[in-house]
Amino acid sequence: MTLPPPEMVEVARGVYAYVQPDGSWMINNTGVVVADGAHVMIDTTSTEARNRALLAAVAEVAPGDPRALVNTHHHGDHTFGNWLMPASTPVVGHVHCREDTLAAGLIAAQVLTGPDYGHQEVRPPDVTFTDTLTLWAGERQVHLTHVGPAHTRSDVIAFLPDDDVVFAGDLAFAGGQPFLAEGSLAGYPRALDALRALEPAVLVPGHGPVCRGDEVPRLLDDLTAYAAFLDEVARESHAAGLSPLEAARKHEDNPFASWQESERLVGNLHRAYSELDGNPLGTRLPLADIWPDMVAFHGGPIGCVA
Numbered sequence: 001m002t003l004p005p006p007e008m009v010e011v012a013r014g015v016y017a018y019v020q021p022d023g024s025w026m027i028n029n030t031g032v033v034v035a036d037g038a039h040v041m042i043d044t045t046s047t048e049a050r051n052r053a054l055l056a057a058v059a060e061v062a063p064g065d066p067r068a069l070v071n072t073h074h075h076g077d078h079t080f081g082n083w084l085m086p087a088s089t090p091v092v093g094h095v096h097c098r099e100d101t102l103a104a105g106l107i108a109a110q111v112l113t114g115p116d117y118g119h120q121e122v123r124p125p126d127v128t129f130t131d132t133l134t135l136w137a138g139e140r141q142v143h144l145t146h147v148g149p150a151h152t153r154s155d156v157i158a159f160l161p162d163d164d165v166v167f168a169g170d171l172a173f174a175g176g177q178p179f180l181a182e183g184s185l186a187g188y189p190r191a192l193d194a195l196r197a198l199e200p201a202v203l204v205p206g207h208g209p210v211c212r213g214d215e216v217p218r219l220l221d222d223l224t225a226y227a228a229f230l231d232e233v234a235r236e237s238h239a240a241g242l243s244p245l246e247a248a249r250k251h252e253d254n255p256f257a258s259w260q261e262s263e264r265l266v267g268n269l270h271r272a273y274s275e276l277d278g279n280p281l282g283t284r285l286p287l288a289d290i291w292p293d294m295v296a297f298h299g300g301p302i303g304c305v306a
């Protein structure tokens with residue numbers, strides 16, 4: 001399959017979204033914030049080839065080493081390029097992002113087979129925080145706020161108050177189903193509320209096209225509706241004694257079935273069941289335990305074309 005090439009989109013003066021079609025598994029978006037000769041990067045991408053292409057594209061809009069690299073969360077499609085950063089460029093993330101980057105290692109490349117990942121090394125954030133942190137690119141502020149657990153335990157949104165631009169990480173998939181297996185169903189609507197409260201003019205999702213103007217609340221409302229649907233299915237199915245896989249199959253035909261990565265439904269139900277069982281939010285559910293149900297629901301190995 002040939003995908004359109006990634007595109008560096010200037011969403012505000014000196015603020016860039018690096019958008020990678022088609023936004024499916026391991027094909028994510030990243031960001032660059034440039035001001036006064038300095039720049040901050042937001043996330044890297046998955047394969048070595050994609051990371052080298054990303055760095056070449058960044059060099060065209062912002063020469064020199066990044067002042068910092070932010071990780072919006074620990075997933076490999078956002079962190080597998082960390083090792084390509086100069087040693088003098090700090091990688092910044094939530095304290096759980098460091099823990100979970102180390103715990104996950106290269107598992108994403110082992111379950112999402114298909115691409116040539118090239119050389120890989122795990123480099124976790126080396127500057128961590130718990131609630132909020134502000135980075136400065138020259139006079140431009142990048143506000144980081146922890147809003148997890150939602151997509152993962154370590155979700156951070158990066159908001160640029162001077163530009164009304166938010167980098168939402170994987171709290172927002174534009175065109176794909178949310179993925180909450182490693183995060184929290186209870187926490188997800190709260191994270192979406194936090195994004196909504198910023199009233200951003202531009203929202204850069206972790207995957208899929210950039211949203212502007214009215215598209216932003218529309219996407220957030222759609223994602224909130226998905227969370228409500230998931231909550232309803234989980235409660236009903238849990239009470240009826242169905243397994244997550246049985247519940248997903250019973251509700252396979254649903255209003256969100258046309259969104260990409262529909263197999264996430266069963267992974268999300270595992271998380272919802274954990275919360276209905278009374279486990280604390282953000283309890284670790286090993287992906288290796290959930291993935292086989294997602295493969296079964298998908299009807300075979302889950303393709304990845306990164």
Ligand SMILES: [Zn+2]
Binds near residue numbers: 073075151170
């Ligand atoms: Zn993710």
